[in-house]
Amino acid sequence: MSKAGSRPLKVKFILPALTEATDPYWRPIKYSLFPPLGLATLAAYLSCDDQAVILDEHVEPLTLDDVPELVVIQVYITNAYRAYRIADHYRRKGAFVCLGGLHVTSLPREAALHGDAIFLGPGEQIFPKFLDDFRAGNPERVYTSAAGRTIERLPPIRRDLIRRSYYLVPNSIVVTRGCPQHCDFCYKDAFFQGGRGFYTQRVDDALAEIERLPGRHLYFLDDHLLGDRRFATALFQGMKGMGRLFQGAATVDSILRGDLIERAAEAGLRSIFVGFETLTPENLKKSNKRQNLGRDYQSVADRLHSLGIMINGSFVFGMDDDEEDVFRRTVDWALRQGITTATFHIQTPYPGTRLYTRLAQERRIITQDWKLYDTRHVVYRPAKLKPEALQTGYDWAYREFYRWRSIARAALHHGTLKHQAKHFFYASGWKKLEPLWDLIIRARQLNRITPLLEGVLSKVSSAKRVSGKEAGHDAINAILMAFEDLSDVADNTAPLARPRRPA
């Protein structure tokens, strides 16, 4: 390898497609939601005269005929094989290949066969160290993030390398890393081992990044936005009056405790991802999800709805106490509570987690084909269910939850017509309009949908009941405007960028 010295580097950052285009579950809209923030964070450590490009294979084809000096690839479990093929390809062409991310951290020995350098854990401290070593002509094989982790005073994330119009939610943002909890099935403890497992930006830095984002809508991708109460309180205080509408994720207990959720609502929180996971206390105990134990899930739903916050409920099927009735019980409960969208998962033992270790010891892992570790396939032997029953029940739950009748039933749970309308448009927009989404993605017009999303996320309050005519007025107006905006989309369409197979 020649010494890079202080001469400018040519760097290609790649997020390989998570699933092959041939997968029956492939939903272009799901993969055109968020830009690759992790790679944009790493790109910030380059010098200003280095040349960088970020290629997200979910939204544009990957060309492989170039010869960058440095190739930086983010590896998730379900894109691992594809990431390795791309890595092998570029190494054959003489590029230096860096592999990092969740899967590399879980299985470094596997990844090391395909990368010149591998990176374990978050990249904020180790990637700049590598760049110095690389420029000095002396890169190491393995970089491990350990003590001294921080995201305070980071260089601004390279949003200029992100093609905003390719994403529905270009304004996604992360202001913390990790999570204060320790669920056995979660990636978190393995990924953050050796150093801090939960830490935040400085509030003023987070607010400055928010200020830099255009428009009103934001999506916080943090695992647990309410995880540090002092940080979150100051963040929401600073956001008050900014006119933002935002979405995020938090745990059941953090929603019930104190008044943080009210402060979040005042700052503009309109929809939240909540990890309910299971309605069975035994399952919670066995998976060390203690923060959910003894919590009244119905109060969580009521409290959020009373603040006009829509709920995306996360549920896991196949835990050790789940039996045949788990699917119907869960779907029924979610519809009864007026949950707007549900994310169902088949329990998946990610390598590196305590769940994986336990199931491996019990000889219950039935495949190590990482492509199947996407929470949609059964990869282990459940305790009280047949694998086929788990797969069928999972498929049934999704179908049942998103039937028109179910969407209407859950929407009717809400007290005001406006909340009902929002629920209906949000849930059906997400799951029922696939051909329209495809058309919009092909036309590269996803950014035109933002006003529609903002309309649907506009404020409702169950305290103030309004007349049918007024109710829904704002949301419907915004929807009509967005559809008018889209009227020229059809004339503008290009072939949908599907991930190509590597050379």
Ligand code: B12
């Ligand atoms: C956005 C997101 C998605 C997007 C991904 C698109 C994208 N552009 O990244 C979408 C919606 C497509 C998605 C899908 C899924 N996701 Co997801 N997703 C996330 C989420 C919420 C945020 C990712 C993010 O931007 N993080 C912030 C950035 C700054 O961190 P980062 O990406 O990890 O990058 C850092 C490090 O990893 C490292 N790094 C990464 N790459 C490299 C490379 C090098 C060389 C170096 C040095 C460092 C490095 O440095 C970066 C800075 O520290 C995470 C949760 C989370 N908080 O990370 C879950 C998460 C990654 N998803 C998860 C899951 C389970 C899924 C699904 C399987 C769920 C499902 N059934 O739908 C699917 C995958 C589907 C499939 N077929 O494979 C799990 C992964 C668990 C695991 N062990 O792998 C996570 C951790 C959520 C969780 N708490 O369980 N997801």
Ligand code: SF4
């Ligand atoms: S609360 Fe969520 S992010 Fe935190 S450890 Fe548990 S599953 Fe992981």
